[in-house]
Each structure stands twice: as structure tokens, then as C-alpha cells.
Amino acid sequence: MPRDLYDCTASDLATHSIEHLQRETSPSDAAAWLADRGYDAAPVYDGGDPLGFVHKDDVSTDDAGDTLDNHLTPLTIDYMISGDADFTAVLAALIENPVYFIGGHNHVSGVLTRADLNTAPARIYLFDRITYLEEHLRALILDRAPNWTANHVSASVLDDIENRHAEAEAANVALDKVHYAQFSTLESVVASDEACWRACGFDTKGAASAELDAVTDLRNDVAHANLLVENTGGDGVLNTGRTTENLHDTLETIDNVLANLQDAGYDPED
Structure with a gap:
């Protein structure tokens, strides 16, 4: 297209003030924590290392257990997205999965969900x-x-x-x-x-x-x-x-x- 149009990347859309849960959090506490903050998902750490993530649909306040081991999704490449991904690529990705993470140096630097399309x-x-x-x-x-x-x-x-x-x-x-x-x-x-x-x-x-x-x-x-x-x-x-x-x-x-x-x-x- 001849004239320059505004570009929007995954990094522009993502939330970068990332809070995370610890692996030792109980599922019921994790559900309440997500609800209190209005989060769809959050990364789960084992100490200082990202381990996976938990989505609000994965836990409830009635869940028993002492850790998130049985409720988290491993943080694999399938749930990672480049901060440079353009808007069209972001839309295509979010059709497949409701949440993605942007990686930093040994940490999660951003979380991207379908709700971020309303920003x-x-x-x-x-x-x-x-x-x-x-x-x-x-x-x-x-x-x-x-x-x-x-x-x-x-x-x-x-x-x-x-x-x-x-x-x-x-x-x-x-x-x-x-x-x-x-x-x-x-x-x-x-x-x-x-x-x-x-x-x-x-x-x-x-x-x-x-x-x-x-x-x-x-x-x-x-x-x-x-x-x-x-x-x-x-x-x-x-x-x-x-x-x-x-x-x-x-x-x-x-x-x-x-x-x-x-x-x-x-x-x-x-």
C-alpha cells in the first residue's frame, strides 16, 4: 500500500505488567486470584523459572490440591508468540488459542489474550x-x-x-x-x-x-x-x-x- 499505515504488533497489544503464580499455589487460590484480578490466564513459575500457565477455565474455587501441577499447561512453543508478530498474524493465532506469551530472558515478558483485541x-x-x-x-x-x-x-x-x-x-x-x-x-x-x-x-x-x-x-x-x-x-x-x-x-x-x-x-x- 503506497502510504504508511499504522502497524500494530503482538508486543503493542500484550499486557506487560506480568504477575505470576507459584507452582505451590492451590488450584482454588489460583482461581480466586485470577478472578480478583480479572485475568484470563497467568504464567506459573517454579521458583524463578517459568513452568507453564494456568487459564481461568482450568481451575475453580472448588478444586482440591496443594499445587498447580495437574492444572497448568506447559509453556511450549505452541503458546509462545513473537513480539514482532503483525496484527493479522496475531488474529490468526488467537483463533487457534485464547492466550499466548511473549518471552524475555528467562522470564515471561508479556501475555496476549483475545480481550487485548479491544485495546x-x-x-x-x-x-x-x-x-x-x-x-x-x-x-x-x-x-x-x-x-x-x-x-x-x-x-x-x-x-x-x-x-x-x-x-x-x-x-x-x-x-x-x-x-x-x-x-x-x-x-x-x-x-x-x-x-x-x-x-x-x-x-x-x-x-x-x-x-x-x-x-x-x-x-x-x-x-x-x-x-x-x-x-x-x-x-x-x-x-x-x-x-x-x-x-x-x-x-x-x-x-x-x-x-x-x-x-x-x-x-x-x-
Whole structure:
């Protein structure tokens, strides 16, 4: 992509003020400790050495025993992630496992969970790309659907656009009317116009509408500081709310549409 976009790595997202449990902690105490701190998981040490980790689903306050030996998961490479892993790689990893650790010198330096996808670095990363997509969609609409206000916009939406454009004209800062359309309007125009949705790389109008609707929903949640991942427990079909997998798929849509529009010459910076 021509202009520099905000990068977000595993290290940017992870929690670095790491508290840990000792192996000799009882499972019931570990469950209470995790709940009190609102942690999904925490590393378990044997003295000064990291041994594994315990997830909140692995222990309960009713568990008996004097140590965490039978409740912890060994801290193997499967649960480690590079601090330099990019946002897309982080999403793919978190679909497979709900928690990862970043390693330091003989210690755990960070813990990464699905809940970390609701933090500021993730919002900045996504807002930057959605804004960039919005710029490309405007350029596409002006070229492929120049009569968009007459063919694809309701009277009430058009009135709002006209009012905003008139205010800009009065201030002598007016741009083309497409710049005063909401993202949801741009999405609707693109999904309604075959020349537009084909340029975005969609094979059908239905696919364009469904996938761009998901982008609009994500854009609204990013803009209004709502949860980006509403269900961090898993990714089954019966879950409600956006999951890690849903977020991954929507980001893939954004990246694919941007790539297709740039290949077609709709880079707004050209």
C-alpha cells in the first residue's frame, strides 16, 4: 500500500505488567486470584523459572490440591508468540488459542489474550485501514457510478449530504458531494452497483453486501469505542457477537478490497 499505515504488533497489544503464580499455589487460590484480578490466564513459575500457565477455565474455587501441577499447561512453543508478530498474524493465532506469551530472558515478558483485541492499538490499526478504504471507495464511485446520488441514495440520505455540502460551500471549503456521504452510504452504493462491486473483487452482489456490511459494523464499533471482539470464549457457530474469527475475516475483506482497488488504479493518492 503506497502510504504508511499504522502497524500494530503482538508486543503493542500484550499486557506487560506480568504477575505470576507459584507452582505451590492451590488450584482454588489460583482461581480466586485470577478472578480478583480479572485475568484470563497467568504464567506459573517454579521458583524463578517459568513452568507453564494456568487459564481461568482450568481451575475453580472448588478444586482440591496443594499445587498447580495437574492444572497448568506447559509453556511450549505452541503458546509462545513473537513480539514482532503483525496484527493479522496475531488474529490468526488467537483463533487457534485464547492466550499466548511473549518471552524475555528467562522470564515471561508479556501475555496476549483475545480481550487485548479491544485495546487502543487495535482500534488505531483498524481505523487507519478503514479510513484508507473509505478514500478508495470514493474514488471508485466517482469513476464507476458518477450518477450515484440519483440511482443509489434515498431522499433522506441525499438531503443530509446536500446539507453538509451546502455548509462546506458556505465556508468555501467544499469538495465533491461524495465526501459528505457516510461510510454506510458508500458501502450501499458500491454493493448496489455491479461495476463497483466487481472492481472490489466480489463475485456477487450478495457477497459484496454481506462483507461490506461487516466492515460498516466494525467501522462503527471502532469509531464509537465499542467492543471489537464481543465473544472471547470461542468461535463456534452458536456464539453471539463478533468473535476473533469474525474480526479476522472482516480485516481480510478490507485488505482484499484495498488490494483490488489499487490494482484497478483507484489509489486516491495518485
